[in-house]
Amino acid sequence: QVQLVESGGGLVQAGGSLTLSCAASGRGVSSGAMGWFRQAPGKEREFVAALTLNLGRTSYADSAKGRFTISKDHAKDTVYLHMSSLKPEDTAVYSCAADLSLSRLRGGRGVAYWGQGTQVTVSS
DSSP states (O other): OOEEEEEOOEETTTTEEEEEEEEEETTTTTSSEEEEEEEOOSSSSSEEEEEEEOOOOEEEEETTTEEEEEEEGGGTTTEEEESSSSOGGGEEEEEEEEEEEEEHHTTTOOOOOEEEEEEEEEEO
């Protein structure tokens, strides 16, 4: 079992920055991929970014490219999502996810592990 705990959400003004953290614990956390999804009120959950835990290969949604950066700290089994130039439309609950397959993680279906989510609110 893998447990994922997010932190770092909050309220930020448009144009500001925020860094989310996802701490992983449990067996199997050292392989596969971890990433972030978000879900705004009334909308479907959408993929944001992911990376493979061994080689650090990254993948981003178009909405995240150039503004968000996903990274990892192997020593802490933690994945980060640094978000900059935030917009009100980035407001959502951001959830961490983990799976052995990057492609399955990107698709968001059948993903093995999910965190509880953390709220990010961007004010205009």
